[in-house]
């Protein structure tokens with residue numbers, strides 16, 4: 047069985063490629079230079095000629111500021127290219143899996159959001175990803191769209207969890223935002239969910255993230271530091287200052303504050319997602335043994 051992976055060099059894509067290969071898939075992951083997603087015609091050609099049984103799109107312009115700086119590029123990569131993939135899969139009959147984000151939500155109200163929650167993105171990134179979801183669904187009704195959040199667990203592409211551990215390791219002052227809430231998703235869990243759902247009839251949008259109540263960046267970072275100290279990698283739990291979203295001067299784009307997703311629909315489909323603590327413990331262990 048052959049799998050075509052877009053974004054195979056990314057935080058999630060690397061892990062998806064690795065896990066698919068271990069599961070016996072023949073994986074083809076064109077690089078950015080081999081297939082520029084800003085060119086939908088090239089994207090279509092690559093899918094049509096791939097002979098793939100499954101196409102997985104892990105590619106995106108995922109930086110909020112990068113999207114704001116180049117909205118056209120964000121639109122092409124995050125919306126037009128996935129639509130071209132979906133349309134090409136309709137012709138070839140390949141299974142199509144597309145990754146999206148909790149940032150399609152406006153995140154104004156606290157609490158867990160399910161797949162029926164109205165989408166109202168507040169950034170160029172979120173808008174382009176929502177447009178991608180809509181275009182993919184329209185092009186291919188069987189497409190599977192997995193919304194993920196706070197992807198961690200690939201030490202080669204550090205997330206805020208691995209970054210705080212690095213800083214602690216080097217003894218720098220530590221701070222994390224305490225008034226923005228979501229749920230982390232381990233990259234290996236995303237890859238596993240993809241493998242588990244490809245052979246099923248599941249289609250449409252599924253929320254894929256750790257199971258639990260919403261947590262802040264600060265709470266996640268604090269837990270990660272506590273685990274690192276418990277495993278002997280730090281002499282003690284270092285002090286972690288709590289900061290506020292509005293003080294993050296380096297964020298030029300708005301971050302929605304409450305975007306934690308409920309994964310009840312995924313669980314109902316028979317797919318297990320670990321809790322926040324398990325997710326973070328695994329991330330810390332992998333970071334320490336890298």
Ligand SMILES: NC(=O)c1ccc[n+]([C@@H]2O[C@H](COP(=O)([O-])OP(=O)(O)OC[C@H]3O[C@@H](n4cnc5c(N)ncnc54)[C@H](OP(=O)(O)O)[C@@H]3O)[C@@H](O)[C@H]2O)c1
Nearest residue numbers: 053055056057058078082083105106108145147194196197
């Ligand atoms: N990271 C998170 O916390 C997070 C949270 C929520 C949702 N998501 C979603 O999860 C998915 C995976 O995110 P990620 O963080 O793993 O992504 P990432 O690490 O930023 O990787 C993005 C990938 O897309 C490729 N790419 C970007 N522009 C391209 C272009 N024009 N042509 C070809 N390839 C291009 C990159 O290749 P090059 O590096 O070679 O350009 C890279 O392989 C995305 O859909 C993202 O929106 C991520």
